[in-house]
Amino acid sequence: MKYIYGVYCFLMLCLFIQGCTKDDTEFKSYLKDGEIVYPGRVSPVITKPGNFRTALWWNPSPDPSVTRYVVYWNNKTDSVVVNATSHRPQDTIKATIPNLKEYTYSFIIYSYDQQGRKSIPVEANNVRVFGSLYQAGLLNRPYNATNPYTLNDNGSLTLNFNSPDTININTVIKYTNTTGASAERMLKPESSSLVLPDYKPGSTIQYKSSYIPGKGSLDTFTVSSYSVFPRIYSYVLCDRLLFKEVHLNNDAGTYESATSISKLWDGSVGPQGYPNIFHSNGSSGMPHTITFDLGKIYDNLARIEETGRDCCNNPDDFEVWGIADLTGAETNLPANNPGWKDESQAKGWVLLKEVIRTDDGKNAVIAELNNNEKPIRYIRIRIKHVTTGDGNYSNMSEIRFWNKQ
The missing domain is CATH 2.60.40.10 (Immunoglobulins)
Structure with missing residues (x-):
């Protein structure tokens, strides 16, 4: 047993010496040109x-x-x-x-x-x-299709846009100002609207957006071409000097000559008293109609303003109808007949608006008209109800119209 143990120890010693010699050789081979030195590397990029x-x-x-x-x-x-x-x-x-x-x-x-x-x-x-392919895929910031603009009472114009992409940095608005010169304003990404205080009505508005491809971008990419903003319409008051009375079959008469339909465009301001009003004669029942001529064709009749009498019988529910030509347009049924509406439409009349008021009907009220892209010259007002609930009489002080162009 002692002999076997001695042989075992001898063999293990040989293996140890051989292993150390091999590692030492390999280690020296790594260091044959000296110790390896690595300069310090940079931080993450x-x-x-x-x-x-x-x-x-x-x-x-x-x-x-x-x-x-x-x-x-x-x-x-x-x-x-x-x-x-x-x-x-x-x-x-x-x-x-x-x-x-x-x-x-x-x-x-x-x-x-x-x-x-x-x-x-x-x-x-x-x-x-990034480059030209990325730029070609960019689109201008979208405008608010539901409410693209607002014409303000002070004459300025507000343009409305949707929220932009997060990489949008600006949108340039190019327009013509009131002096006829070209002008530019900048819409920032955090803003959804921009006011043009000196916009020339009817002129074209263009816009172009710029973007960056990511945070810290070296360069700005601009959409290659301008987009055209929806046409800006302005409301132009129809010339009331051209208005004329028209009397169609079954139209309501007037209480007396001093209270004729023409009182509606005599230029008075605010609710008027008798006799400076239109006053129906009370013989046509309710509803009843009156008709008049605007004096010319309007391609985009868009707004009406109606002012009631200073006291009573003011319409609080009335319809505004329009047509371009009266040839063959006269209806046979009275306005209180259930078939009147169908006959009017069959004759070419267009229902522009039903105006329903919830007040006393005195002060001026403005309503937007829908002309269904039809030209309009002749107007028919169908008065369905008055504030007093009277079944015969109706009174009004003034009517004005605007064309959108």
Whole structure:
């Protein structure tokens, strides 16, 4: 047993000596040129997207031996050298890589010392470079299709837009001002509307938006062409000097000549008293109609203002009808007949609006008309109910119309 144990120990000693000799040889082979030194590498890299270019930012290595950095890309076939101007970790080294293709790149950064020794690499992968393809896909910021603009009482114009994409940085509005000169204003992304205080009514408005592809972008990308804002309509008061009375079959008569239909466009302001009003004669029942001529055809009759009498029998439910030509348009049924509406439409009359008031009917009220894209010259007012509930008489002081153009 002692013999066997001695042989075992001898063999183990030989193996130990052989192993140490092999490791020692290999270790010496690694150090044949001296100890390996790696200069300090840079901090993680921040990338900045750009137009056919990109930028790489990093904090410099605190290693004072570092003299330069080399950025490689395209499998190290391309590179740029950046001098190490600082070793303060709180500083920033910036390298801009120009003349790139619209592509996704990977970059490798090495730190080098004066002896040419390089650091462990730091990689920046999936770095996207933008260009003409990205720009071609950009669209101008959308306007608010439900309420694109507001014409303000002071003559200014408010343009309304939808919320933009998060990468939108501005939208340029180009328009003609009241002097006839071209003007521009800037809509910021955080704003949903822009006021043009000096807009020339009827002139064209164009807009173009700019974007950045990401946070910290080097470049701004602008949509290649302007978009045209929806046409801005202005309300033009119809010339009441052209208005004329028309008396169609079954229309209501007037109480006396001094209270004729023409009182509705005599230029008076505010609720009027008798006899400076229109006053029906009370023989037509309710509903009843009156008809008049605007004096010319309006392609976009868009608004009515009605003012009641200073006391009583003011319409609180009336319909506004219109037509371009009275040839063959006269109805046979009285306005209180259930078939009157169908006959009127069959004759070509267009229901522009039913105005329902909830007040005493005295003060002026404005209502928007829908002409269904029909030209209008002749107006028929069908009075269905008055504030007093009277079944015969109706009174009004004034009526005005506007055309939208």
